[in-house]
Amino acid sequence: MTHIGPGRPRLEPRRRQGQTPRAEILDAAAELFTTKGYGSTSTRGIADAVGIRQASLYHHFAAKDDILDALLAETITAALELAERLTGSPEPAPVRLYALAWFDVRQLCTARWNLGALYLVPELRSERFADFRQRRDDLRRHYEALAAAVVAEAGGVAVGSELLPFRLVESVINIRSDEGASPGYAQRVIPGAVLRLLGWRGDAEQVRKAAIRLVEGIDQSDREND
Amino acid sequence: MTHIGPGRPRLEPRRRQGQTPRAEILDAAAELFTTKGYGSTSTRGIADAVGIRQASLYHHFAAKDDILDALLAETITAALELAERLTGSPEPAPVRLYALAWFDVRQLCTARWNLGALYLVPELRSERFADFRQRRDDLRRHYEALAAAVVAEAGGVAVGSELLPFRLVESVINIRSDEGASPGYAQRVIPGAVLRLLGWRGDAEQVRKAAIRLVEGIDQSDREND
Numbered sequence: 299m300t301h302i303g304p305g306r307p308r309l310e311p312r313r314r315q316g317q318t319p320r321a322e323i324l325d326a327a328a329e330l331f332t333t334k335g336y337g338s339t340s341t342r343g344i345a346d347a348v349g350i351r352q353a354s355l356y357h358h359f360a361a362k363d364d365i366l367d368a369l370l371a372e373t374i375t376a377a378l379e380l381a382e383r384l385t386g387s388p389e390p391a392p393v394r395l396y397a398l399a400w401f402d403v404r405q406l407c408t409a410r411w412n413l414g415a416l417y418l419v420p421e422l423r424s425e426r427f428a429d430f431r432q433r434r435d436d437l438r439r440h441y442e443a444l445a446a447a448v449v450a451e452a453g454g455v456a457v458g459s460e461l462l463p464f465r466l467v468e469s470v471i472n473i474r475s476d477e478g479a480s481p482g483y484a485q486r487v488i489p490g491a492v493l494r495l496l497g498w499r500g501d502a503e504q505v506r507k508a509a510i511r512l513v514e515g516i517d518q519s520d521r522e523n524d
Numbered sequence: 525m526t527h528i529g530p531g532r533p534r535l536e537p538r539r540r541q542g543q544t545p546r547a548e549i550l551d552a553a554a555e556l557f558t559t560k561g562y563g564s565t566s567t568r569g570i571a572d573a574v575g576i577r578q579a580s581l582y583h584h585f586a587a588k589d590d591i592l593d594a595l596l597a598e599t600i601t602a603a604l605e606l607a608e609r610l611t612g613s614p615e616p617a618p619v620r621l622y623a624l625a626w627f628d629v630r631q632l633c634t635a636r637w638n639l640g641a642l643y644l645v646p647e648l649r650s651e652r653f654a655d656f657r658q659r660r661d662d663l664r665r666h667y668e669a670l671a672a673a674v675v676a677e678a679g680g681v682a683v684g685s686e687l688l689p690f691r692l693v694e695s696v697i698n699i700r701s702d703e704g705a706s707p708g709y710a711q712r713v714i715p716g717a718v719l720r721l722l723g724w725r726g727d728a729e730q731v732r733k734a735a736i737r738l739v740e741g742i743d744q745s746d747r748e749n750d
Contacts, residue, residue, distance in 0.1 A: 420559055483687065
């Protein structure tokens with residue numbers, strides 16, 4: 299078999315989303331994992347879907363696990379980064395929690411493939427994915443800390459409910475899977491519901507505006523620093 | 525190969541949960557589907573786990589699909605039955621919704637295997653599972669109708685949030701999967717959070733007591749009719 303490495307002619311023209319062979323492999327794998335299942339997808343199948351040889355795929359990823367790990371990282375990296383930035387923000391806890399939920403719901407809804415559907419595959423419990431699980435736990439703990447601050451501010455009536463905002467946000471994954479499309483209402487409805495379930499009863503419209511300004515301000519300062 | 529049918533001696537002594545061969549097959553399949561994955565489990569593997577021959581398994585289930593279908597039914601049948609009974613109940617909507625959420629969280633937490641983790645497997649989108657999807661949609665619509673009644677009663681501030689109680693209840697599946705055990709706090713925390721996210725601000729303790737009485741009253745009348 300001829301080895302077709304980077305820069306060599308391909309078996310067929312590019313037809314995947316992505317600017318680089320690596321991005322095309324990730325896109326094809328994401329489609330196969332979410333539509334056929336992780337266990338039922340082979341690296342051979344992924345290479346075929348990209349239109350490259352399996353040997354070329356191995357140039358970018360040593361194993362199927364590594365592809366899954368890279369895809370899973372995409373589902374939490376931006377939200378975790380925002381959560382870390384919000385920790386140092388002087389805004390009130392309800393604004394920061396609304397901002398995190400609003401941003402996270404948006405990215406879970408707009409990602410091209412519903413990769414969160416893979417959170418429940420048994421393979422994720424293996425040592426190989428311990429780092430990913432740790433990072434997702436870090437994100438969960440950011441939600442819980444912000445939610446605990448909101449509960450305390452709201453009068454502490456809702457002990458235990460600080461564990462739920464992270465879960466309600468991730469439920470967009472299930473909605474996407476059931477409805478076969480991203481739920482348009484999720485970004486409008488979920489962040490406010492997150493605050494109410496914590497017993498918070500403030501002015502939702504005011505918090506919403508402040509939260510969106512906060513996220514857009516962070517986006518803006520990132521662009522200026524690029 | 526000798527066919528070992530019902531009533532014939534087994535290859536090894538019974539070691540699965542279940543009073544009947546059918547129940548043992550379901551238990552073994554549930555364990556394999558949730559720990560190894562649906563796609564990675566064969567009927568041969570299930571038969572081996574039960575300690576019967578594959579031919580004996582086919583006496584009870586014609587295909588792996590049929591085993592999954594029977595297992596999925598267990599995750600919604602009781603909740604759907606309760607939801608239908610609650611439709612005709614004279615109790616206020618918050619009590620009925622609390623009752624449904626409380627009962628459903630309990631059964632999702634106490635089921636021996638976390639079968640809801642299979643809701644996201646790609647195979648469920650096939651025609652074979654259209655009936656199951658329909659029944660789960662029926663359950664979802666019961667939640668949405670009760671939640672809409674609660675929103676209306678609470679002043680209608682939370683349009684769209686009636687879609688979320690079903691999702692928050694099903695999030696116990698994700699919590700079980702992440703924590704490796706059933707969350708003890710879920711049954712205490714989730715039903716009240718469901719009402720609060722709808723904008724409801726009544727007396728939670730009173731609703732909780734009325735809801736539990738309602739579920740236990742229905743259980744009691746079922747036992748008397750047996």
